[in-house]
Amino acid sequence: MNDNLELVHLLRAVTVEFGLRQAEFAARNSMHSTDVRALICLLDAARAEEAATAGLLGTRLGLNSAGTTAVIDRLERLGHVKRIRDEYDRRRVLLRVEPEAVRLGWEFFGPLIERVVGVLDGFDVDERDTIRRFLTGVLAATDTTTP
Template sequence: MSEQGPEPGPELEIVHLLRKVTVEFGLRQAEFAALHHMHSTDVRALICLLDAGRAGTDATAGWLGAQLGLNSAGTTAVIDRLERLGHLTRTRDPRDRRRVLLAVDERAVELGWAFFGPLIENIVAVLRDFDEQETAAVRRFLLAAHRAVTAIP
């Protein structure tokens, strides 16, 4: 390790490639947000809610605020804006009527697929050229990279 960071090598090249992909994803998210009159935080909120749905996690305003790093006022503003745009629904939790659960509206899912579908399909096509071991290595790397990034305060 030099004073300016890791020595150049294949690991650093992969970090730079990951950054390049991340920047492109960010640009697409910003384009989607602008096209649909949203803030970038709105898109992040929708992604969090979609991930929660896939994981079977109950998404409440408090949970969403924690995911986004927002205070309650900021979280309420995002939720209100997304609901007003028709991208989010609020429903009472059938197990605890005091709680309100958040979910992405089906129309927003369709809107997202119309925009991001071709990008996702291209990435899936790339991964289909990988064998099981290569796919497992990519998954292991991305999970570990995510843990490394989120471990930094």
């Protein structure tokens, strides 16, 4: 098999495994898999210091406004997300992941994250830069909004 295709197949296997873990987390916590992806998007936005709005979430998940509202409503009912008014623009509603949802996520995904970090610890700085460049390129290649 072509060396490049072998890497593509390994990457696919990793994404399948991550998807299975997300589905298991969703099932254990009475959530839909889209709810888990929504929480990930909101946590990523918080890490990037982006305003987490329904519009941002809908765009990232590829949902229309009704679908986005349904996801937010489910997450709010479960106590995982809270709607809060933007302190700078009171007309805008922001979404915040609640601490209990973060705790549940770390409880479930923490050991996996620690194992992955352990694998990365086996690579030197230049190798991690190469991995980062590869994953960034793959992420860009999956972007269907650009030709």
